[in-house]
Amino acid sequence: MRWVRPLAADLADPVGVIGAKAGGLVLLRRLGLPVPEGFVVTTAACRAFRRDGRPPAGLREELVAAVAGVEAATGRRLGGVPPLAVSVRSGAEVSMPGMMSTVLGLGLTTAATGALAAETGDPGFALDSRRRFLASSAAAGVAHLPDDAVEQLERAVGAVFASWDSPRARTYRTLHGIPHDLGTAVVVQAMVFGNRDDRSAGGVAFSRDPTTGEPGPFGEVVFRGQGDDAVAGAAATLPLDELRVREPGAWAELRGALERIEAHHRDACSVELTVESGALWFLQVRREGSGGAAAVRVATDLVDEGVIGRDEALLRLSARHLRDARVPRIAPGAEVDVLARGVGACPGVAVGRVATSADGAVRMAVEGPVVLVRPETSPLDVHGIGAAAGVVTARGGPAGHAAVVARSMGRPAVVGVAGLVVEDGVVRVGGRVVAEGALVGVDGGSGVVVLGRPPVVEAGDDDRLARVLGWADAVAGDARARPDVERLAAAHAVLRARAASAGR
Amino acid sequence: MMMTSESAVLHALRCIGSAEAGRVATAAGLAEADAESELIDLAVAGLVTHDRGPFGGWTITPAGKAADAARVAAELDAAGAREVVAGVYDRFLGLNQELLELCTAWQTRSVDGAIVPNDHADAAYDDRVLGLLDEFAPRADAVCAELAAVLPRFGRYATRLGGAVARVGAGERQYFVDDLEAYHTVWFQLHEDLLVTLGIPR
Numbered sequence: 001m002r003w004v005r006p007l008a009a010d011l012a013d014p015v016g017v018i019g020a021k022a023g024g025l026v027l028l029r030r031l032g033l034p035v036p037e038g039f040v041v042t043t044a045a046c047r048a049f050r051r052d053g054r055p056p057a058g059l060r061e062e063l064v065a066a067v068a069g070v071e072a073a074t075g076r077r078l079g080g081v082p083p084l085a086v087s088v089r090s091g092a093e094v095s096m097p098g099m100m101s102t103v104l105g106l107g108l109t110t111a112a113t114g115a116l117a118a119e120t121g122d123p124g125f126a127l128d129s130r131r132r133f134l135a136s137s138a139a140a141g142v143a144h145l146p147d148d149a150v151e152q153l154e155r156a157v158g159a160v161f162a163s164w165d166s167p168r169a170r171t172y173r174t175l176h177g178i179p180h181d182l183g184t185a186v187v188v189q190a191m192v193f194g195n196r197d198d199r200s201a202g203g204v205a206f207s208r209d210p211t212t213g214e215p216g217p218f219g220e221v222v223f224r225g226q227g228d229d230a231v232a233g234a235a236a237t238l239p240l241d242e243l244r245v246r247e248p249g250a251w252a253e254l255r256g257a258l259e260r261i262e263a264h265h266r267d268a269c270s271v272e273l274t275v276e277s278g279a280l281w282f283l284q285v286r287r288e289g290s291g292g293a294a295a296v297r298v299a300t301d302l303v304d305e306g307v308i309g310r311d312e313a314l315l316r317l318s319a320r321h322l323r324d325a326r327v328p329r330i331a332p333g334a335e336v337d338v339l340a341r342g343v344g345a346c347p348g349v350a351v352g353r354v355a356t357s358a359d360g361a362v363r364m365a366v367e368g369p370v371v372l373v374r375p376e377t378s379p380l381d382v383h384g385i386g387a388a389a390g391v392v393t394a395r396g397g398p399a400g401h402a403a404v405v406a407r408s409m410g411r412p413a414v415v416g417v418a419g420l421v422v423e424d425g426v427v428r429v430g431g432r433v434v435a436e437g438a439l440v441g442v443d444g445g446s447g448v449v450v451l452g453r454p455p456v457v458e459a460g461d462d463d464r465l466a467r468v469l470g471w472a473d474a475v476a477g478d479a480r481a482r483p484d485v486e487r488l489a490a491a492h493a494v495l496r497a498r499a500a501s502a503g504r
Numbered sequence: 505m506m507m508t509s510e511s512a513v514l515h516a517l518r519c520i521g522s523a524e525a526g527r528v529a530t531a532a533g534l535a536e537a538d539a540e541s542e543l544i545d546l547a548v549a550g551l552v553t554h555d556r557g558p559f560g561g562w563t564i565t566p567a568g569k570a571a572d573a574a575r576v577a578a579e580l581d582a583a584g585a586r587e588v589v590a591g592v593y594d595r596f597l598g599l600n601q602e603l604l605e606l607c608t609a610w611q612t613r614s615v616d617g618a619i620v621p622n623d624h625a626d627a628a629y630d631d632r633v634l635g636l637l638d639e640f641a642p643r644a645d646a647v648c649a650e651l652a653a654v655l656p657r658f659g660r661y662a663t664r665l666g667g668a669v670a671r672v673g674a675g676e677r678q679y680f681v682d683d684l685e686a687y688h689t690v691w692f693q694l695h696e697d698l699l700v701t702l703g704i705p706r
Contacts, residue, residue, distance in 0.1 A: 175636070323623065359563070380521040387558070405688075
């Protein structure tokens with residue numbers, strides 16, 4: 001086939017052709033891990049689509065043939081009985097998280113939804129799946145799809161191709177230096193339903209905690225939900241440990257899988273997963289980067305575990321990791337009373353008394369440090385942010401006005417704290433009431449707000465960082481006192497020169 | 505319909521937050537001495553108040569907010585501009601998301617998924633972000649021009665945004681996000697102005 005490849009363990013095309021997501025799924029297949037049946041439409045088809053403004057000749061026939069392959073493997077029929085539903089996801093060579101479109105549950109025509117309800121005896125599940133299909137296709141700009149499954153598929157693939165050129169995706173590529181002409185591949189897979197029943201869930205799992213580097217598995221699950229719910233933060237998620245309690249079989253299989261993937265990459269990794277009626281499936285795998293302190297911990301742990309050598313550990317760390325590792329944070333593993341969690345928007349820790357208005361913050365700041373807690377921020381709050389040591393808001397994301405202003409003033413900030421209400425001089429969150437004047441701590445890196453004064457890890461407290469810098473000095477043969485970044489850069493220069501001369 | 509200078513000063517303060525007379529004058533398009541004179545009259549009327557201290561300045565009172573809301577609504581209806589402003593506001597929201605992402609890209613970089621401050625050591629990256637701001641600015645100007653065609657006071661935003669982007673281009677990069685007359689600061693006030701003008705709660 002010219003435009004389509006089955007997701008098989010022996011698929012040898014490079015990620016430039018099949019995209020990083022399909023590349024990861026092929027790897028999972030090779031490692032013998034469970035991946036739903038499916039196929040990938042290549043980036044070449046996307047480039048042809050963008051050039052001509054329509055799907056390339058022959059694509060429709062190849063989609064029909066590839067669907068027939070999935071139907072044969074699953075014993076299901078797209079638009080037939082028993083019904084096959086598929087997911088349609090973007091997957092470029094370079095990951096562009098959240099920038100392009102996804103359609104879930106495609107094939108759930110009116111008739112197929114009825115068949116799914118009859119098959120499972122659960123009309124609520126079938127309707128929920130149909131609702132998710134309609135919502136995701138509307139978001140992808142393919143609302144009012146014809147009630148014909150192959151036609152739906154062709155339109156959805158076209159919508160994902162077109163989303164390569166959405167303004168957000170273009171901006172993202174410009175910022176990250178990704179060429180605009182690469183195009184995206186499209187991964188089409190048989191749906192596995194995390195919303196199937198009480199023994200079903202969607203989630204993400206990390207082999208090591210991405211904020212601390214502590215060995216895992218860590219992550220989040222949503223029972224009776226899809227993996228995208230957890231990734232997008234759309235639903236109330238539970239710690240991944242809940243899976244160990246409720247589905248020990250799937251948990252054990254997940255642990256083994258993360259070990260196998262780590263052994264392959266010799267690095268921390270993450271997976272997107274779905275548990276369907278107790279059976280574990282993988283939808284995506286990534287080598288997992290992490291913030292500075294976590295990256296330093298992962299690198300030193302991998303050396304101690306004998307997985308990588310010191311030179312490789314040094315090469316995996318960058319100046320930015322080291323700078324980030326020096327940013328104060330609430331001590332990992334400390335006993336703290338967590339009041340709320342949101343999104344960290346400006347790294348650093350602030351401790352101060354709660355003020356619920358900008359004028360209050362200005363007034364109270366005369367007596368000592370203040371944390372301004374607001375539902376949202378407007379220009380009327382800016383002088384309060386200036387007076388405060390830290391900021392917490394209920395609404396807004398890491399790219400909201402509040403976050404931008406907090407960063408411009410260097411104030412540690414946590415935004416998007418779900419369920420936080422500010423009224424009459426008190427803050428209500430998570431069933432608790434905190435009065436103005438109460439002492440709280442804000443970690444603008446991890447997004448945690450705690451009651452009281454938390455223990456803070458400051459620059460240089462981290463003995464792992466000291467070890468890494470010691471290795472760097474040994475490689476560079478230079479132990480003079482200098483900034484961290486220069487010590488690492490000197491080691492990198494020696495290691496790269498060594499690699500270059502070995503390669504000659 | 506033009507607002508009186510008293511109303512213009514009150515409304516400017518409503519949109520920019522706590523400020524000294526100089527910033528109010530810039531936002532309202534008046535001389536500083538005239539703005540200060542109006543502020544004093546407004547204070548006598550109980551519509552604004554002045555605090556000393558490190559984070560003090562002129563601020564609007566609850567009575568001032570109510571008076572401004574009524575004047576702005578009357579101005580909007582007298583100009584028959586509600587439909588135009590509401591239509592422009594929808595487009596503004598799309599631009600708003602784009603600008604906030606540009607500001608975030610300017611302030612931060614992601615290191616393997618974690619947000620860290622942009623240390624501005626990578627000139628090629630910074631130039632890409634500033635290139636996107638240059639592409640953004642004319643589209644923002646078009647929005648201001650449409651608003652100014654029905655409500656002339658919105659013309660001040662085009663002037664101020666244009667001034668900020670020119671200073672960024674001349675190398676004064678604090679006029680992107682960090683200054684009190686920076687591009688984002690003025691844009692944030694334009695956002696507030698649109699919400700106040702249309703009577704939309706934040």
